[in-house]
Amino acid sequence: MPELPEVETIARKLKPELVNRTILSADLRWTRTLATPSPGKFKEQIQGQRIVDIGRRAKYLIFRLSSYSLLIHLRMSGDLYIKDGTLSAAKHDRLIINVSGGRSVAFNDTRKFGRVWLTSNPADILGKLGPEPLDNEFTSQWLYAALHKRHRQLKPLLLDQTFIAGLGNIYTDEALNIAKLHPQRDSSSVTAKQAEALRDAIQNVLQEGIRRNGATIDWVYRGGEFQNYFRVYDREGYPCQNCGAIIKRMVVGQRGTHYCPNCQR
DNA sequence: TAAAATGTTGGGTA
DNA sequence: ATACCCAACATTTT
Numbered sequence: 510m511p512e513l514p515e516v517e518t519i520a521r522k523l524k525p526e527l528v529n530r531t532i533l534s535a536d537l538r539w540t541r542t543l544a545t546p547s548p549g550k551f552k553e554q555i556q557g558q559r560i561v562d563i564g565r566r567a568k569y570l571i572f573r574l575s576s577y578s579l580l581i582h583l584r585m586s587g588d589l590y591i592k593d594g595t596l597s598a599a600k601h602d603r604l605i606i607n608v609s610g611g612r613s614v615a616f617n618d619t620r621k622f623g624r625v626w627l628t629s630n631p632a633d634i635l636g637k638l639g640p641e642p643l644d645n646e647f648t649s650q651w652l653y654a655a656l657h658k659r660h661r662q663l664k665p666l667l668l669d670q671t672f673i674a675g676l677g678n679i680y681t682d683e684a685l686n687i688a689k690l691h692p693q694r695d696s697s698s699v700t701a702k703q704a705e706a707l708r709d710a711i712q713n714v715l716q717e718g719i720r721r722n723g724a725t726i727d728w729v730y731r732g733g734e735f736q737n738y739f740r741v742y743d744r745e746g747y748p749c750q751n752c753g754a755i756i757k758r759m760v761v762g763q764r765g766t767h768y769c770p771n772c773q774r
Numbered sequence: 775t776a777a778a779a780t781g782t783t784g785g786g787t788a
Numbered sequence: 789a790t791a792c793c794c795a796a797c798a799t800t801t802t
Contacts, residue, residue: 512780541797568781584781586799601799620798622781661791670782677780726780742780763793765778 511568511583513642513675514718518733519589520570523614524563526591530608532558532574542603542616544624551627555579560608567638567674571631578631581616587623589616638674642711647673653704656696663699664692665762667711676711679724679742682767684710686741689751691773692766741767 535555537548546554558574565571570589572579581589594613598605604616604625616623626634640647659666666672667681676684685692687710690703699707718724723733736743740750744767745758754771 515780582781584797585779586781619800620779620781622797622799624782659790665792668781679780724780764781 511585511587512677512680512718512724513565513568513715514680514721514735515723515733516565516568516570516583516675517719518723519583520563520565523570523589523591526612527560527563527572527608527614530560530610530612532556532560533607533609536598536605536607537603538598538605539603539618539621541621542618542623542625544626546627555606555627566635567641567670568677569635577627577629580626580628580631580634582624583618584620584622584624586620587616587618589614591615637671639670639672640674642673642675642715647708647712649701649705649708652708653699653701656699656704659696661696662693662761663690663696664764664766666696668762668764673711675715678764678766679739680711680714680718682742683714683740686749686751686767686769686773687714689772689774692761692768694774741769743767 532555535552537543540548543551554577558577560572560574562573568582570581591612591614594607594611599615599617601617601619602615603618603621605613607613616625628634664681664685667676684707688703688707690707718735721733721735721738724735725733726736741756744756747756749756749769749772751769752772754769756767757770758765758767760766
């Protein structure tokens, strides 16, 4: 599920439920879900840690613990939910963290692409990320200059987490449609005015996603309703809301891409 | 059956 | 170094 609004939705939901609870134990049910450290060290180090805060950077969930940071990336199919600690593991639960108060947090991940890091230096993992699109530093001037430093197709560049952090396939398609920019447009050809429109579109669509509690697709991450408001994503054959032309689908940078061939230039 | 799915990374090529 | 393509990771759905 995981793009910025979905991860933000989860962080906001978990935070009031878990802050100040103590981690009692961890049940790692699929070894490769854990990126670092070793399973033995992980279980030893996480035990007894207090959850100080829960937040987000890009598509990473960040649990700030007493003396470590627990980072979780949901990748394609991950979800995190709280459950009664006495319940047995559900299908596809890869990691269960038992906390004080008789509850637990389950990392459920059908496709097993998700990853968990327990580290003293979160910057090792987060350091290469580009700016947060909802932060003040993400200005149209910065975007214009950054787009002109490269010669790349717009969509793959926006998906590059070292360029901007947090956009995924859905929100990128949506933002480009709102900004009326073609996904294959050369980044260095974007005008200052178009860069401003793109900045606004990115911020607005992410905020809309957060306001609607993210998008819920297929069996993954139930709870949001942004999927009912897609302008182009998964809307091949339907009319564009800007101009009425029929929305098309093509593959760009190995990703399914939905766009309006008339008004996105 | 083949294709596609909200993501990232490493390898190879030009 | 930059840009781009492919494969891999693993499972489910259409």
